[in-house]
Amino acid sequence: MPAPLTTLPADLSPTGWGDPARRTGLPPHATGFLREELGATVPTLPAGPPALTPSALPDEVAAALRDAVGDEHVLVDDDARLLRAAGRSYLDLLRLRSSGPLDAPDAVVLPGSAPEVAAVLRACIDTGVAVVPFGGGTSVVGGVSPLPGRFPAVVSLDLRRMDRLVRVDEHALTATFEPGVRGPEAERLLAAYGLTLGHFPQSYEHASLGGYAATRSAGQASTGYGRFDELVVGIELQTPAGALGLGRGAATAAGPDLMALALGSEGVLGVVTSVTVKVRRVPAVKRYEGVFFRTWQEGCAALREMEQERVAPDVARLSDPDETRSHLALAGTGGLKGRVGRLVLRARGYRGGCLAVFGWEGTESGVAARRKASLSVASRHGAFVVGTSVGDRWEHGRYDGPYLREDLLDAGYLVETLETSATWSRLDATHEAVRRALQSELPRAIVMCHVSHLYAHGGSLYFTVLAARDEDDPVGQWQRAKDAACAALVATGATITHHHAVGTDHRDWMTAEVGPLGVEVLRAVKATLDPTGILNPGKLIPDLEP
Amino acid sequence: MPAPLTTLPADLSPTGWGDPARRTGLPPHATGFLREELGATVPTLPAGPPALTPSALPDEVAAALRDAVGDEHVLVDDDARLLRAAGRSYLDLLRLRSSGPLDAPDAVVLPGSAPEVAAVLRACIDTGVAVVPFGGGTSVVGGVSPLPGRFPAVVSLDLRRMDRLVRVDEHALTATFEPGVRGPEAERLLAAYGLTLGHFPQSYEHASLGGYAATRSAGQASTGYGRFDELVVGIELQTPAGALGLGRGAATAAGPDLMALALGSEGVLGVVTSVTVKVRRVPAVKRYEGVFFRTWQEGCAALREMEQERVAPDVARLSDPDETRSHLALAGTGGLKGRVGRLVLRARGYRGGCLAVFGWEGTESGVAARRKASLSVASRHGAFVVGTSVGDRWEHGRYDGPYLREDLLDAGYLVETLETSATWSRLDATHEAVRRALQSELPRAIVMCHVSHLYAHGGSLYFTVLAARDEDDPVGQWQRAKDAACAALVATGATITHHHAVGTDHRDWMTAEVGPLGVEVLRAVKATLDPTGILNPGKLIPDLEP
Secondary structure, three states: OOOOOOOOOOOOOOOOOOOHHHOOOOOHHHHHHHHHHHOOOOOOOOOOOOOEOOOOOOHHHHHHHHHHHOHHHEEOOHHHHHHOOOOOOHHHHHHHOOOOOEOOOOEEEOOOOHHHHHHHHHHHHHHOOEEEEEOOOOOOOOOOOOOOOOOOOEEEEEOOOOOOEEEEEOOOOEEEEOOOOEHHHHHHHHHOOOEEOOOOOOOOOOOEHHHHHHHOOOOOOHHHHOOHHHHEEEEEEEEOOEEEEEOOOOOOOOOOOOHHHHOOOOOOOOEEEEEEEEOEEOOOEEEEEEEEEOOHHHHHHHHHHHHHOOOOOOEEEEEOHHHHHHHHHHHOOOOOOHHHHHHHHHHOOOOOOEEEEEEEEEOHHHHHHHHHHHHHHHHHOOOEEEEHHHHHHHHHOOOOHHHHHHHHHHOOEEEEEEEEEEEHHHHHHHHHHHHHHHHHHOOOOEEEEEEOOEEOOEEEEEEEEEEEOOOOOHHHHHHHHHHHHHHHHHHOOOOOOOOOOOOOOOHHHHHHHHHHHHHHHHHHHHHHHOOOOOEOOOOOOOOOOO | OOOOOOOOOOOOOOOOOOOHHHOOOOOHHHHHHHHHHHOOOOOOOOOOOOOEOOOOOOHHHHHHHHHHHOHHHEEOOHHHHHHOOOOOOHHHHHHHOOOOOEOOOOEEEOOOOHHHHHHHHHHHHHHOOEEEEEOOOOOOOOOOOOOOOOOOOEEEEEOOOOOOEEEEEOOOOEEEEOOOOEHHHHHHHHHOOOEEOOOOOOOOOOOEHHHHHHHOOOOOOHHHHOOHHHHEEEEEEEEOOEEEEEOOOOOOOOOOOOHHHHOOOOOOOOEEEEEEEEOEEOOOEEEEEEEEEOOHHHHHHHHHHHHHOOOOOOEEEEEOHHHHHHHHHHHOOOOOOHHHHHHHHHHOOOOOOEEEEEEEEEOHHHHHHHHHHHHHHHHOOOOEEEEHHHHHHHHHOOOOHHHHHHHHHHOOEEEEEEEEEEEHHHHHHHHHHHHHHHHHHOOOOEEEEEEOOEEOOEEEEEEEEEEEOOOOOHHHHHHHHHHHHHHHHHHOOOOOOOOOOOOOOOHHHHHHHHHHHHHHHHHHHHHHHOOOOOEOOOOOOOOOOO
């Protein structure tokens, strides 16, 4: 019998992101830039971790859970509970650095198989305990918050022991995984077959495949590889009402697509116990390149036309002027080979412009041909290729954002992101409306934005907000800004979330997103699959009106 | 006030397909081939149309419907009722050529707007009448059969008056249509903007866009353009419980995709009142070409690799040896430029091989480049290009299949199709199992098959069955064969339907397709959106066990 797995290399640090050694601290030029832009800060956050509220797990529940998975796979120690006490949103990080007491799950249970997941659910139904399915814990929308709902206790159902690559079909190019496999491990397992999933969200180093499915994740290369929900061709969900196995054949017209109900179900309808995904052969070549546009409008037009003409890169990210300016300032040189690069850009009229990163993956000849086709469209809109050093720099740091966030947090800043998608016709209006909304609540903030996922009819917008933190009311400071931004999204016809999912933070916006009748449909499905309501209370589906 | 629209150029003929003038009759060589293969027939089918059962529309229902849509849009005459009495499956055609009496809707109601659809539903709820939403009437799975369920009467809700192109977004390349627009009219309306939907199922000349959405249609060019469910980016559904409007932004992670519940809902959950679809610029060039493979396995491998290497044609259809042989025999020359072409093929070892049609659409240079890439892969598997005459011949006759079917029906044959999809790993096994199943019930049948829709992980299989009709029990003869084929699909992990949908004919196979719990979910959604169960009773969702 293996020892209980309480931590893994892929685990988040108890109060922040991953390996603390990866933090670099803010360089002096960044500190200077931020002080100039955002004003002075007087950071007062405790380092954390906070004290936890004591476990309130009734003995009969503990006994039932131990029966379900074995004694060693039911954990009630504070280290285990803290690790599942919060996701990693800005508000989560504030909580994790408070003095507490912090609400945490009353126990952590680690099933090793789908039947054990079923046994855990049965035990929780029988004893009346809420269950929060837990993958990598990287939710930034409150998706893993340990809310008990109307139940006296709540357990975290951590899927890490279900970490196998179950099956590879090299002919159909699909792979079946258990849900607890993390991104790097999935790639390592597939690499043995010369295959890749190609799904690289910023949370890649920690997030799990079950979590990708449950939240409809999108990766940095999803323009080329597809969103995670587009990669899934089969899924198994263990629900309190039984197992649901979906995905026959290759495509179907057998009624509504129930797989689409499992994807994005956020642990509210069931627990993902298996996911079959499309995979691809590992590309021989990956080429990432920096490209400048004179204006946001020209850059957006280039992205749109590349996608509509089916010659888009696999990675296509376009920063708006404020993000471009801030990134170059925070990076010091901007990766443009120093003074010479900057002079070239200025001379050609790109000062105040927009930096894009384009990436192509595939065979050498394929990448060359596709790059030529992409840049041919981009050049119609004044694209100026600044070379692979910018692209390589982006690739090298593509998972570092959360570490920078911790440095900023320590330095007294509010730092958070939010994202959406809009049709190309409304992209500008949404971009402007969200900026205005955020700046109405945070007048001195830097609001940065990039387009990072392309569709024929629209694109995503990813906003990053930086401001001096209001240490008296840091939660309210952000919530007011976030509410204003969400209202702007609804008003402009954009979606409330493109890839962060709903959790607690977007839950009450779901009525605007799918209408009151859409919410009723979700409630009906929930009542069928989870009749007693033990699964992830308080997430995704708005409460009934009082 | 315009006159009531009882017929349109796009209407089906009362007992068959479209314009009777398009029927050519079976040429002598075809007649000879069929007699040799299938044996002699003694056709005894009446020409139809049959007598209809009398309309049983209660007066109060008629009054309520007239209130909802105006007197002139409620039709109770037999011509109007006959036109909505059946779809166009083989069994439907047998019914339409019986002496009757044939069940028909008790009335036909023609709403002109979403509010009028709502008013019709309200009237039907209030008076307790079943409603069958009706688009083009081309269902081949019983989707429009006028079943009253537990209600005393049933009305056909024909959407033909809702035939507008509501909005074109030339920037996002989307178009919003009312549901009653038929395929050719949609293309005509879009052509004014230089745009195309690119959705060309065999039913194209008659089927409606609302029907495409409600049945998850796939077109002949869906390998390139995408299935209809992939083209839809917004949908409005009028349900008995209210309106459901879905599709914000460009892509979303806001919970489960409820749009995927509306797509494929087959009039059971609501009435599609608006659909917003991706469109493309009209291609400058369309090139269709015939390609021969020595074996089915080589042809399938070529299709698979083209798709997995992302160089598939927009149209890719591969006939198995029996379909190739039969098509060439029925066509007389096979379009291979006569004797010389046949000699060439035989000499090179393609006798007994498989004919494919590949099609590329786009700019001249784009088509040339993509054709080269496709054929480069195909040539690895021994592809022999026989030229555009075969391709052009296919394109010219692409909507003629249903006319040939009528000629075959008149000549005493059973002729029906069924279709599925399977992963590439299971495609051969499914192909073989379905052939065996059909031939176990119809020992002397010709069973033809082609792959016609490609996905990275699999493809569709479309079977056509020809046999001498058993005039004593034509219905039972086909039903036994169909049941055997469906059982084979389930046993090999294939889907029960790739693009024909569920209707009545596949309804009881849905439990195998999505599991008993999946059926429960569909029932729960139905109960929420259609609490009294007036919408399309007897379709899609299996009845509760007695």
